[in-house]
Structure formats: C-alpha cells, structure tokens
Amino acid sequence: MSNQVIRPARTLQGSLVLPGDKSISHRYAMLAGLAEGTSRLSNFSTGADPHSSLACMSALGATVQSTPTHLEITGTAGRLRQPAEPLDCGNSGSTMRMLSGLLAAHPHSFTLTGDASLTLRPMERVRKPLAAMGLNITLTDGHAPIRIHGGPLTAIDFETPIPSAQVKTAVLFAGLQAEGITSLSESIRTRDHSEHALRAFGATLTRQGDRLFIPGGQALKAIDATVPGDLSSAAFFLCAALLFPDANLILDSLGLNPTRSALLDVVAALGAKIRILNVEEQHGELIGTVQINAAPSTLTSPLKIEGAFTAQLIDELPVLAAVAPYTRSGISIRDAQELRVKESDRIALVAKNLTAMGATYTEYDDGLDIPGGQNLHGGIIDSGSDHRIAMAFAIAALRASSETLIEGADAAKISFPEFFEHLEMMCPA
Numbered sequence: 001m002s003n004q005v006i007r008p009a010r011t012l013q014g015s016l017v018l019p020g021d022k023s024i025s026h027r028y029a030m031l032a033g034l035a036e037g038t039s040r041l042s043n044f045s046t047g048a049d050p051h052s053s054l055a056c057m058s059a060l061g062a063t064v065q066s067t068p069t070h071l072e073i074t075g076t077a078g079r080l081r082q083p084a085e086p087l088d089c090g091n092s093g094s095t096m097r098m099l100s101g102l103l104a105a106h107p108h109s110f111t112l113t114g115d116a117s118l119t120l121r122p123m124e125r126v127r128k129p130l131a132a133m134g135l136n137i138t139l140t141d142g143h144a145p146i147r148i149h150g151g152p153l154t155a156i157d158f159e160t161p162i163p164s165a166q167v168k169t170a171v172l173f174a175g176l177q178a179e180g181i182t183s184l185s186e187s188i189r190t191r192d193h194s195e196h197a198l199r200a201f202g203a204t205l206t207r208q209g210d211r212l213f214i215p216g217g218q219a220l221k222a223i224d225a226t227v228p229g230d231l232s233s234a235a236f237f238l239c240a241a242l243l244f245p246d247a248n249l250i251l252d253s254l255g256l257n258p259t260r261s262a263l264l265d266v267v268a269a270l271g272a273k274i275r276i277l278n279v280e281e282q283h284g285e286l287i288g289t290v291q292i293n294a295a296p297s298t299l300t301s302p303l304k305i306e307g308a309f310t311a312q313l314i315d316e317l318p319v320l321a322a323v324a325p326y327t328r329s330g331i332s333i334r335d336a337q338e339l340r341v342k343e344s345d346r347i348a349l350v351a352k353n354l355t356a357m358g359a360t361y362t363e364y365d366d367g368l369d370i371p372g373g374q375n376l377h378g379g380i381i382d383s384g385s386d387h388r389i390a391m392a393f394a395i396a397a398l399r400a401s402s403e404t405l406i407e408g409a410d411a412a413k414i415s416f417p418e419f420f421e422h423l424e425m426m427c428p429a
C-alpha cells in the first residue's frame with residue numbers, strides 16, 4: 001500500500017486529455033471480444049478495472065494486442081471458449097456483472113472471482129434476471145464467486161428494481177444471445193453506453209417510450225473507435241476548479257454523454273463558468289472540449305442531490321462530498337444508499353475522512369448533509385483501498401490549512417493511474 005502527501009495548493013491551471021472512459025472501455029472490450037473481426041480501440045482506459053475485462057476476454061478466446069497508439073482485439077465470432085481457470089474480475093464490479101450476462105449463452109462452465117472488496121458486493125441483482133432467462137447460475141451467499149453453467153437462454157421482460165447500468169447491461173448482453181426479444185425498463189434511467197456500444201457493433205436495439213427491446217440471436221461486427229475521455233476522472237479536476245478563484249482548466253476530447261454529464265450542471269451551480277466547444281458524436285457518444293473558470297456561486301441554500309439526480313452522479317458523489325465544506329452553501333445528498341455497496345461503504349468513508357480534516361456534517365443511511373463555508377485542516381485519510389475515496393480527499397487536501405497524508409493512494413490505479421502526476425503538475429503548492 002503506498003501513501004501520498006498532498007500539500008495545500010495555490011491554484012489550478014492547465015489542460016488535460018483524460019484517459020478513456022472506464023464504462024465505455026469495459027463495454028468495447030467485451031463486445032469486441034464477442035464480435036467477428038479485429039476491433040481497433042484508441043484511448044482505451046489505462047485503469048486496472050477495464051484491463052480486468054480485457055484479461056477475462058482473452059481467457060475466453062479473444063486475442064488482445066497493444067500497439068503504441070491503440071489496442072487490437074480480435075473477437076471470437078460469437079463463440080467464447082471454456083476458460084482454463086476462474087475468471088479474475090479484480091476490483092471491478094462492472095466486469096463481474098456485465099460479463100455474467102455476456103457469457104451466459106455459451107455452453108461452458110465459468111467461475112467469476114474477484115478481490116476482497118468485490119467478493120463483498122451484492123450479486124443477487126444480476127443472478128435473478130439471468131436465472132429468469134434460464135441460466136444455471138449460483139452465488140456464494142449472495143456474492144462472488146459466481147458459478148455459471150451456460151446454455152440456451154430465453155427472452156424476458158425485465159423491470160430493473162434498482163438503478164444499475166451494470167445490471168441493465170448484463171440483461172442486454174444476455175438478451176442479445178437469447179431466443180426471442182428481451183425487453184427492459186428502468187425505474188430511473190442510467191448511463192446508456194451499452195445501448196450505444198451494441199448499436200456501434202451492429203446490433204439492433206429499439207426503444208419505445210421508456211422500454212428497450214433487444215432481439216436475440218444477433219451477431220456483432222468489429223469496430224474502429226476512440227474512447228472518449230472519462231468524465232468521472234475529470235470530475236476530480238472539475239471539483240478542484242471550484243476551490244481556486246483564478247482556476248483555469250481545459251479538458252480536451254472529454255466524453256459528454258448526457259446520461260453522465262450531470263456533474264457539469266452541478267459545478268456550474270456551485271460556482272464555475274463552463275464553456276463547451278467542438279462537440280462531435282462518435283458511435284453515439286458525444287465528445288468535446290470543456291473549459292472551466294471559477295465564478296461566484298449563485299446558490300443561497302444547500303445544493304440538493306436526490307432521486308434520479310443522485311443516480312446520474314453516483315460516481316462523482318465522493319468528490320462532491322469532499323469539496324462540499326468549501327462551497328458557499330453546502331451540499332445535501334440523499335437516495336444514495338447504493339454508495340454503501342460500492343468498492344467500499346463510500347458514505348461511511350467520506351464521513352470518516354471529513355472528520356479527519358475537521359469538517360462537520362450529518363450522516364444518514366442514504367446520504368450526508370455537509371454545510372458550506374468551512375475551513376479544513378490536513379489529516380490522515382483512509383482510502384479504504386477505494387480509488388474514488390483516495391482521489392476525492394486528495395482534492396479536499398488542496399485547500400486545507402496543512403498537509404494531508406492519503407493512505408492507500410495507489411488505489412487510484414483502478415480507474416486513473418496518472419491522477420497524482422496530473423495533480424502535481426496542475427496544482428502547484
């Protein structure tokens with residue numbers, strides 16, 4: 001476990017191109033591995049999580065090669081092979097849940113395992129719909145290891161009980177290979193990268209009202225694609241920009257998918273001037289340049305994040321909570337019980353680390369109230385080996401009155417290995 005010292009900074013200045021989006025990289029890795037032909041993917045995520053998906057796809061028969069500019073994945077043309085060993089999903093819930101759906105129709109035995117954090121996370125949410133499609137799938141006390149004996153699947157009509165893009169994706173990936181037309185509706189709409197990725201690889205997928213339909217028995221074709229920069233990684237720098245009155249940040253080639261970009265509205269409300277330039281669409285995903293400068297906040301009461309807004313911001317809540325004490329009127333987060341079953345209990349760890357820096361707050365089962373206008377001191381931060389907690393409190397540390405030690409800072413490699421390097425370059429002490 002490696003630690004990192006963060007000293008108070010004077011400003012945030014500079015421009016960045018973020019590594020490829022983690023969510024999109026997972027989906028492209030899995031679909032390229034199932035497709036026929038060789039996909040060429042540029043700006044694939046550098047995070048360990050999407051590389052867990054790549055390693056699993058290669059154990060399932062795909063060929064993965066790195067060149068200096070891109071990844072080449074030669075797919076299995078719809079025939080995943082029996083892996084020699086259990087599939088190691090590492091720390092990645094996306095790999096475990098989405099892959100369960102992808103491999104369900106293949107007539108082999110699969111075991112999906114992961115690290116200590118992943119084996120604590122709930123898997124019943126993915127077992128239930130896949131079992132309803134006829135899959136022989138068993139969990140270990142509600143968790144991984146997951147054991148699957150793949151075989152023919154039948155379509156289902158599914159309502160997602162909790163907002164989860166991973167569960168939606170598992171059902172879509174299984175539905176793609178099932179007999180009949182699978183349909184799905186979400187109580188709260190989640191990120192739609194799977195829908196765009198499936199279409200990019202040649203699948204037919206339709207939407208009627210709030211219901212998606214995917215016919216089974218479809219074959220996929222390889223693509224050439226550039227993965228847009230990861231907005232959830234950019235979130236750390238976007239929130240850091242709120243901390244300095246002369247902040248100036250430019251983010252090029254950033255993913256701007258509307259189901260992911262609620263954070264831009266939040267930082268604008270909290271005191272940032274945002275300009276969006278050069279927007280293009282690639283395989284259904286929006287990509288553009290974002291320029292951020294600090295501006296006075298117009299809020300006079302705490303910013304409320306609840307309901308569907310919480311689901312849209314789920315990965316950005318730790319960093320929003322970490323900078324909330326410095327905002328003018330604070331932030332109130334509710335309906336975020338899902339945060340308790342992420343890579344760590346993110347509500348408990350945010351609370352613990354806010355205390356370590358001298359902040360006041362109120363913790364609820366499903367969120368936190370964090371008053372604004374607070375001054376924090378440095379402290380010892382427990383990352384809980386959770387990448388987003390390590391990075392969130394590195395940002396809070398930039399405006400503390402003394403230095404901060406982030407314990408387990410190397411967890412950042414799960415989604416953003418370059419994070420501390422960029423931070424040092426852009427936020428001089």
Ligand code: S3P
Pocket residue numbers: 022023024026093094163164165166167169191314315338
């Ligand atoms: C993800 C969906 C979200 C998110 C995770 C990535 C995805 O998880 O928190 O980091 O790529 O589909 P849930 O599906 O558990 O909400």
